[in-house]
Amino acid sequence: ELNSQQEQNASFLLDALYCEEGRWEDESEEEVLQESTFVNDLFPLSLLEQDLFWEDEELLSLFSKEQEQQASVSVNNVADDPFLSRARQEAVEWMLKVIAHYGFSALTSILAFNYLDRFLSGPCYQRDSRPWMIQLVAVTCLSLAAKVEETHVPFLLDLQVEDTKYVFEAKTIQRMELLVLSTLKWKMHPVTPLSFLDHIIRRLGLKTHVHWEFLRRCEHLLLSVVSDSRSVSYLPSVLATATMMHVIDQVETFNPIDYQNQLLDVLKITKEKVNGCYGLILELSRNRTIANNKSQKRKFEPMPSSPSGVIGAVFSSDSSNDSWAVQGSSVSSSPEPLFKKSRTQDK
Structure with a gap:
């Protein structure tokens, strides 16, 4: 029965990942009371009291892999270079719509963005690339991420939905997949912000619906934050911590x-x-609040189809709470997958 309940909760996580959060804005007094005890239920005991040796070893391993990744790629180029930043934005906006269309998981999304950032910062993506190149890269990175993580992967032609400017033949995308794989040195299970979020969630044990709700909110917010090119400047551990x-x-x-x-x-x-x-998250939250106020957005509005609406949906229920002092706040080709489904990191 417990496994059945967890499966239902997991399904709820994926179904609700891109759903409007407007229901939080219309809570009853009883729900508000439950919200005030959310963290007390989440952390009934100090996390420090639950520390185990193997958990610390796992955390140290994540930090070590994170540093290796950072040293091997100049991801800051994507955040600092206006040309690459615009290319990334175009790719991410399209990928978000396809992700929502097929209901891909948060990990698939994060992996697709990770592959994109690493490829854009490499030598294969040239400034004089043709207009269609970024679209081809976006399709390729999303296809690879889906093959890594999803159990059901659309055909490559079917993956090119949601206002696709250019449609590529499967063989063209397959050749591009080999180029991306080679550029990424076939390292398709990088340490991501979700690695650290999963670490904390497993320490909590996912014992109650509150833990699932905490995970859902963190995944939703994290996906919105990493959609902004400035997030590329931060380590996965920092992104995960600031999100939580x-x-x-x-x-x-x-x-x-x-x-x-x-x-x-x-x-x-x-x-x-x-x-x-953390300052970047607050800035994005404030900007979304201002945009919502200007547009006088109604509650329970259907899920927006535009990428800006997808990104902003997570902030529709957030307040611009500044209780934490912030310094420097400015801040598919064939039915068979290429990889087996896995949520574990490369050893």
């Missing part, structure tokens, strides 16, 4: 700093290291 901090800040109205500090201690990350990324 923001979710805690939104649901815990009494003493969020204690819980935030617990997470910082467990993840062995200083507040100063996270401040810049």
Whole structure:
């Protein structure tokens, strides 16, 4: 029965990943009371009391792999270069619509963005690339991510939906897949922000619906944040930590700093290291709040079809709470998959 319930919760996570969060804006008094105890239920005991040796070893391994990744690719080029930033934005906007169309998981989305960023920062993507090149790269990265993570992968022609400017033959995408795989050195299971989020969630044990809700909110927010090209400048551990901090800040109205500090201690990350990324999240949240106010968006509006609407949906229920001091806040080719489904990291 427990497994059945967890499967239902997992299905709920994926179904709701791109759904409008407007229902949170119309909570009853009872729901508000439940919200005020959200973090108390999430962290019934200090995370520090649940530390195990193997968990620390796993965390150290994640940090080590993260540093290796950072040293092997100049992802900052994507954030700092206006040309690459615009190309990334175009690709991400299209991928988000296809991801929503097929209901791909958060991990598939994060992997697709990761492949895209690593390829754009490599030598194979040239500034004088033809207009259709970024579309081909986007289709390829999303196809590879789906083959890595999804159990049901659309044919390559079927993957090219949602206002696709150019439609490529399957053999063209297959050749591009080989180029991307070669550029990425076949490292298709990188450490991502979800790696650190999953680490914390497994420490909590996913024992109650509250844990699933925390995971769902973090995944939803994280997907929105990494859609912004500036997020490429931050390490996966920093992105994950800042995301969890923001979710805690939104649901815990009494003493969020204690819980935030617990997470910082467990993840062995200083507040100063996270401040810049946290500031980016606050900025995106404020911008979305302002945009919603200007457009006088109605509650329970259907899911917007535009990518900006997809990105902004997560912030529709967020407040611009500044309780945490922030420094520097400016901040498919064949029916058979190429890879087997896996959520584990490369050893």
